Amino acid sequence: xxxxxxxxxxxxxxxxxxxxxxxxxxxxxxxxxxxxxxxxxxxxxxxxxxxxxxxxxxxxxxxxxxxxxxxxxxxxxxxxxxxxxxxxxxxxxxxxxxxxxxxxxxxxxxxxxxxxxxxxxxxxxxxxxxxxxxxxxxxxxxxxxxxxxxxxxxxxxxxxxxxxxxxxxxxx
Amino acid sequence: xxxxxxxxxxxxxxxxxxxxxxxxxxxxxxxxxxxxxxxxxxxxxxxxxxxxxxxxxxxxxxxxxxxxxxxxxxxxxxxxxxxxxxxxxxxxxxxxxxxxxxxxxxxxxxxxxxxxxxxxxxxxxxxxxxxxxxxxxxxxxxxxxxxxxxxxxxxxxxxxxxxxxxxxxxxxxxxxxxxxxxxxxxxxxxxxxxxxxxxxxxxxxxxxxxxxxxxxxxxxxxxxxxxxxxxxxxxxxxxxxxxxxxxxxxxxxxxxxxxxxxxxxxxxxxxxxxxxxxxxxxxxxxxxxxxxxxxxxxxxxxxxxxxxxxxxxxxxxxxxxxxxxxxxxxxxxxxxxxxxxxxxxxxxxxxxxxxxxxxxxxxxxxxxxxxxxxxxxxxxxxxxxxxxxxxxxxxxxxxxxxxxxxxxxxxxxxxxxxxxxxxxxxxxxx
Numbered sequence: 077x078x079x080x081x082x083x084x085x086x087x088x089x090x091x092x093x094x095x096x097x098x099x100x101x102x103x104x105x106x107x108x109x110x111x112x113x114x115x116x117x118x119x120x121x122x123x124x125x126x127x128x129x130x131x132x133x134x135x136x137x138x139x140x141x142x143x144x145x146x147x148x149x150x151x152x153x154x155x156x157x158x159x160x161x162x163x164x165x166x167x168x169x170x171x172x173x174x175x176x177x178x179x180x181x182x183x184x185x186x187x188x189x190x191x192x193x194x195x196x197x198x199x200x201x202x203x204x205x206x207x208x209x210x211x212x213x214x215x216x217x218x219x220x221x222x223x224x225x226x227x228x229x230x231x232x233x234x235x236x237x238x239x240x241x242x243x244x245x246x247x248x
Numbered sequence: 249x250x251x252x253x254x255x256x257x258x259x260x261x262x263x264x265x266x267x268x269x270x271x272x273x274x275x276x277x278x279x280x281x282x283x284x285x286x287x288x289x290x291x292x293x294x295x296x297x298x299x300x301x302x303x304x305x306x307x308x309x310x311x312x313x314x315x316x317x318x319x320x321x322x323x324x325x326x327x328x329x330x331x332x333x334x335x336x337x338x339x340x341x342x343x344x345x346x347x348x349x350x351x352x353x354x355x356x357x358x359x360x361x362x363x364x365x366x367x368x369x370x371x372x373x374x375x376x377x378x379x380x381x382x383x384x385x386x387x388x389x390x391x392x393x394x395x396x397x398x399x400x401x402x403x404x405x406x407x408x409x410x411x412x413x414x415x416x417x418x419x420x421x422x423x424x425x426x427x428x429x430x431x432x433x434x435x436x437x438x439x440x441x442x443x444x445x446x447x448x449x450x451x452x453x454x455x456x457x458x459x460x461x462x463x464x465x466x467x468x469x470x471x472x473x474x475x476x477x478x479x480x481x482x483x484x485x486x487x488x489x490x491x492x493x494x495x496x497x498x499x500x501x502x503x504x505x506x507x508x509x510x511x512x513x514x515x516x517x518x519x520x521x522x523x524x525x526x527x528x529x530x531x532x533x534x535x536x537x538x539x540x541x542x543x544x545x546x547x548x549x550x551x552x553x554x555x556x557x558x559x560x561x562x563x564x565x566x567x568x569x570x571x572x573x574x575x576x577x578x579x580x581x582x583x584x585x586x587x588x589x590x591x592x593x594x595x596x597x598x599x600x601x602x603x604x605x606x607x608x609x610x611x612x613x614x615x616x617x618x619x620x621x622x623x624x625x626x627x628x629x630x631x632x633x634x635x636x637x638x639x640x641x642x643x644x645x646x647x648x649x650x651x652x653x654x655x656x657x658x659x660x661x662x663x664x665x666x667x668x669x670x671x672x673x674x675x676x677x678x
Contacts, residue, residue, distance in 0.1 A: 109426075112440065118430045138527060143432035145527050168552075190432075193559055195411035196404065197529040212408060212533045213547045214615045214630070227550050229557040 118143075122248045128184070129243030136200050138189060141247050145189040145197050146235065147208075148245065151219065156182050158206060159220035169231045173220045176234050186237050186245065187221045193228035208232070254281045278464055283482035284489055285470035287668050291365075292468070292489075293496030294358040300497055301351040302456065306449050308344040312337075316396065318442035320435040323398035324523045342512040348390050349515045350504050352538035355383060363576075364597055366585030367469040373577040375462040378455055380573045385452045387539065387570075392445040394536055398438060399520030404533050406433045406441070412546070415563040432526060472667045473585025474660065481664040532614060540611030541604050545569050545640065547615055548633035565637060572644045579644055581652030584660070592655035596647050603639045610636060 126139050128148060136149040151159075159173040177185055189197050189208075196212035203209030204225060205218035215226030222231040237247045255273040257263040266273055315334050317326035330337035359379070362368055368376035391409060395402045410428050414420040429436025467476055476482055483489075507514065515537055519530045535543050546566040550558050572579075587594045615630040661667035 112429055112436075113426050114430045115436065118434075118436070140527065143430055143434050143526060193411075194408040195414075195432075196408065196533065197527065199529075211529060211531050211614075212404075227547060227558045227562065229559045 124247050125240065126245045126247065127243060128245050133183070139247070141188075141235070146247055147185070147187055147189040147200070147221075147232075149185040149200075151183050151185055155206070155219040159218060159222075162218065162220075162222075164222070168223050168229070171220075171222060171231055176220050176222075176231070178239065181239065184239075184245075185219075185221060186247065187232040187234050189232065191215055191228055192223065192230040192232065193226070198232070253277050278460075279490075280484065280486040282464065282485040283467070283476070283479065284485045285468050285476055285481060285664050286483045286488075287470050287472065287664050288468065288489065288492070289471055290492070290496050291357070291361040292470075293493045293500075294354050294361065295463075296493035297354045297497050297500050298351070298358060299456070300500075301347060301354055302449065302452065304347050305344065305351060306453070308340050308347065309446070309449065311340050312344055313446060316442075318396070318439050320398060320438050320524070323396060323438060327397045339508075342508050345516060346504065346507045346512060348393060349507070349536070349538065350500075351386065352390070354500070355386065356538070359383070360601060362469075363600075364587050365469055365471055366473050366580070366582075366587070368577045369580060369585050370577065371466045372462075372469060375459065375466060376577060377574050378459040378462055380570070382452055382455050382459060383573075384570060385448055385455065387542075389445060389448040389452065390536065390538065392441040392448070394520075395438065395441050396445060397520060398524045400522040400524055400528075400530050401517045401520040401533070403433060403524035403526065404529055405535055406437060408533060409535075410437070412563050412566075415557070415560040417560075434526075469585065470664060471586060471588060472661060472664055473589070474664055474667070477663050477665075534612055537608065537612075540609075541607035541640075542566050542569060542611075544607040544611035544633045545637045548610075548630065548637040550630060550634075565641075569637075569640060572641065576644060576648070579648045581649050582655065582657070583652075584657040589658045589660050590651075590655060591658055593647075593651045596643065596651065599639075600643045603636050603643070606636045607633070607640065 122142060124139065124141050126137075126148060128137075128150070131137055131148065131150045133150050134152045134155075136147055138145045138147055140146070149155075156173070162173070164170055164172045173182070176187070191198050191210040191212065193210065193213050193215050196210050198208035198210040198215070198217060200208055203216035205216050207219045207221060207224075208217040209215070210217075210226065210228065213227050215228035216224050217228075217232055218224050220231075221234075223229070235247055237245055240246050253273055253276075255266075255270075255276040257266045257272070262272060265271070312330060315326065315330045315337060317323055327341070330341050332338075334340075362376065362379070391405070395406045406428075410424055410433060413424040413427065416423065425431060427437075428434070429440060470476075517534060517536075522530075534540070543566075546562045549561040549565055552558050553561060556564075582590060582593070584590055587597055610629055610633040613629045615628065615633070617629040618626045619629065619632060620627050661670065
């Protein structure tokens with residue numbers, strides 16, 4: 077009898093049931109979606125130390141950091157001069173060379189070796205700007221790792237790193 | 249078209265079942281007595297062929313899953329284990345891999361047939377759009393399947409395709425890291441792609457049921473594009489089209505078998521027999537042949553427009569190349585369905601096929617390959633890609649609406665019956 081004499085009570089129960097159901101479904105989507113994000117062990121390996129004492133001038137080593145290759149380049153005087161001579165303000169991703177290396181150590185260029193276009197690994201000492209060339213879609217980077225030509229939108233990213241001493245580099 | 253049921257339960261058991269679950273009646277009305285236009289040609293057998301392809305992929309896929317290991321340390325070796333040790337494993341894997349290519353070959357022919365005879369037009373818009381959904385699901389499933397052997401092309405293909413999402417401003421990189429489950433493609437990516445590669449074919453199966461349901465509401469289109477007017481225009485599906493479909497299927501299986509037994513790797517890439525290495529990108533990344541036209545569109549744009557980067561524009565163009573198929577029924581302004589009676593539109597259709605094949609060629613080549621040079625100007629592969637991308641979109645956005653208005657259609661037969669009895673030129677016969 078209550079449903080005909082007091083419709084408000086039934087309406088309230090409908091809405092309350094629906095609301096609780098919606099909240100429950102909404103709350104359950106959080107774990108279902110978040111489980112696909114990087115897991116704790118993936119996040120844990122985020123810092124590495126690299127011995128750079130053996131890297132000769134003009135040489136480059138590639139180390140794996142967070143599943144991505146990182147280029148550690150010991151640049152020559154010519155490389156540095158070429159990178160600093162560029163009129164950087166007209167570049168696609170304007171950045172001076174000094175913003176991409178640590179002060180007082182312009183010979184060390186450290187950057188994530190993943191093309192900012194679609195994630196391939198660019199090849200060293202190739203391309204039109206004496207730097208890197210991505211074989212996938214033809215992006216050219218200069219001796220500072222800045223994008224100069226091709227489809228990539230940004231410069232090769234420089235990760236956080238520090239010089240522990242003259243021969244040890246900490247990335248991350 | 250909907251029609252009266254002609255099912256007659258002949259035994260007590262059939263009557264008992266019919267009163268409780270009329271599944272035999274549904275089968276009889278859908279695939280036996282179903283009235284079908286009497287003038288369907290062999291291009292119409294690809295619907296049946298595609299059903300066969302889906303079943304082949306599901307059956308071989310489930311058997312392969314019994315031997316495959318979805319762990320980045322084991323996956324490559326487990327595929328070699330299938331090839332060398334598992335009884336008939338080589339056969340199952342080659343059928344599955346070649347089967348993916350055959351599936352796409354059949355679906356492209358099926359779609360070009362639909363475009364030629366105007367099968368996407370009213371009242372079959374939803375039928376066409378469900379087909380586009382199936383194509384999209386096939387592309388996703390095929391891509392994820394190609395990642396599973398965990399070779400160099402698997403790894404770098406997955407890297408390039410998931411990086412497409414980083415083109416989206418602000419939320420792009422979080423989406424990409426969510427998709428691959430880390431900062432780069434790795435074991436979590438392989439595991440989830442395997443789970444989804446197993447799931448999606450059954451989703452496709454569900455959409456195929458909707459596709460067939462929609463087909464059975466409106467009835468088949470036919471080469472004249474004229475709607476069925478009465479029983480004189482149709483024949484029952486069985487035996488007329490069961491036999492025709494079966495014959496078409498046998499011819500298709502000849503091609504299928506030729507690839508499986510004589511050239512099983514012809515459609516794949518040799519680099520995928522090199523185990524995945526995150527430190528070295530192959531010299532030249534290419535997707536499977538059936539994705540090449542879309543890949544060419546993706547990388548055809550190398551210049552920024554306003555605040556939109558070249559990368560984002562390439563992604564937008566690639567997504568748009570599939571989205572435009574969905575709105576095709578409303579872009580075509582012609583009242584005539586079949587290109588048989590559209591003399592101005594017909595040459596554009598064949599040009600469109602050439603554009604699609606051309607895009608596939610561009611997708612397979614390196615972008616800076618020089619085609620010809622005029623003085624200082626070099627016409628490179630990427631320029632051809634841009635030209636063909638423009639042509640691809642022009643077909644849908646300019647030609648389709650415009651030609652429908654400008655064109656004077658040729659004389660059409662009064663009915664399917666008349667076209668069958670008097671041939672294709674009723675005006676002369678009359």
